[in-house]
Amino acid sequence: MCPPTGEVDDGPEMDLEESERATADRDVDPGEAIPPYAVTDGSQFGRRRFLRVLGLGTLAVVPLPILPELMRAAGLAEGQPEPVHGIGEPARTRDGRIRQWTMIIDLRSCDGCQSVGQPPRCTAACIEGHFAPEPMEWIEVYEADLPGGGTQFIPTPCQQCQNPPCVNVCPVGATFSTPEGTVLIDQDRCIGCRICMAACPYDRRFFNWGDAPIPPEALLADYSPEHQVPAKKGTVMKCDFCPDMARTGTLPYCVQGCPNRAIYYGDLEEDVATNGRVVVSASRFLAENDAYRLKEDLGTKPRVYYIPGHGEAVGRDVFTPDRQPTEWPWMEWAEGAVTWQR
Known part of the structure; x- marks a missing residue:
């Protein structure tokens, strides 16, 4: 892949x-x-x-x-x-500064979940938590070739660009940047033109071609660009960075789902990030480990950072190929059921 x-x-x-x-x-x-x-x-x-x-x-x-x-x-x-998008008030630090959400993915600890014998759990947790329709993978784990041979796994959510091409081309303001630095989509305004999908250099946007499955627990949900449930036919969707969860002190689904604790989520204003087990100084962690961002030369200024690696911290050899067979918890219409089920 x-x-x-x-x-x-x-x-x-x-x-x-x-x-x-x-x-x-x-x-x-x-x-x-x-x-x-x-x-x-x-x-x-x-x-x-x-x-x-x-x-x-x-x-x-x-x-x-x-x-x-x-x-x-x-x-x-x-x-x-x-546009009036109806999102929550931005989270603030104790001295009133608006928090700036970021993600750090430590590739030294990412082995594509080979060590646990399962397909990538970050993807599965995201699909299950967001009721993402098939075949969407809001955080997709790519297996990429290394220059010296072998492969590495790269979990790839929306990069939450600070100079987002998708926002710059959206003709109706349906995709927009928030004060917290996230990029969201308002399905109530989206016209389905898919210009934003063409503009995204990371291929992180998805189109709802049909009626998406609506699980029973989503029937009473209040739709918000920060919580895209239920999905709407004829609109674009993507990773939302879970800002509504962060404001309540809960880590995003992908962070919670990672068995190797390879994904950190944090706030650049407070210079802090955590994988749910340890807390680090974000700036120091990035500087000391030669962090990089995907396609930095494009000037998109992503909020997702990567620590170079190939899973060596969890015992993976670069020449250990292939992730586990993919089985995602998408919703399906079970025979005889009256609602969508997993």
Whole structure:
């Protein structure tokens, strides 16, 4: 399996007639596999209507950096309100500074869960905790080749960029940066254009092509961009960095699920990070261990840091190939059941 390339999987065609997010006045050609555009404030804004407003004959002639600004201008002309995302108040330190969440992944302790004879537990814990629909892996563990031979495992969540290409290209403000440094998606505003997926250099965004499974315990959940339950058809989803859990003193699911304690979560303002067992000074831990970030040359300024390694701290040899067969706890419709089950 190769590390993220930034390419977008077009996926299967959507059944537009069954889409819950179809617009009231859309005029899509029969068989056109383009998700319908909609906003949730009562106004409808279809693809062809958007092109008529802009006076454009085709979407293909519009340069990608210009397109979001044009769409925002068209949205304002239609009277759409400014985005209101309904997230919680940012967490603050004792002296009032807004916390800045970060993640440090110590690859010296990551062996892809080979030592416990299971597929990566960070991925499984995330899927189970977030009810992530199949085939989404919000934190995906890649097995990458090392320059001198052998392989290493690299858990890859959303990198929570501080200069996020996805935010810069979203035409309706559905994906946004928070004061705490996380990047979230508001499915109530997402129009399913997938421009953000094309812009993400880490391939960490996923599209809901169909009706996602809704477990019984999610039926009463209050949707929030910080807790994307239930999933919504025709929208993009991704790792949210679990800021709502952090504010209550709970570590993210992936941190809790890692049996080797390879994942640290912390606050750059307080210069502290923990894997649930030990607490470290984040800046010192990074400096003393030659930490790096993925694709730093792109200038995205990720909040996820990596300590170089290949699982040697837990006894893994670089030439021990392959992770365990993948069995994820996705929801499924069991025979005779009235709700989705694991």
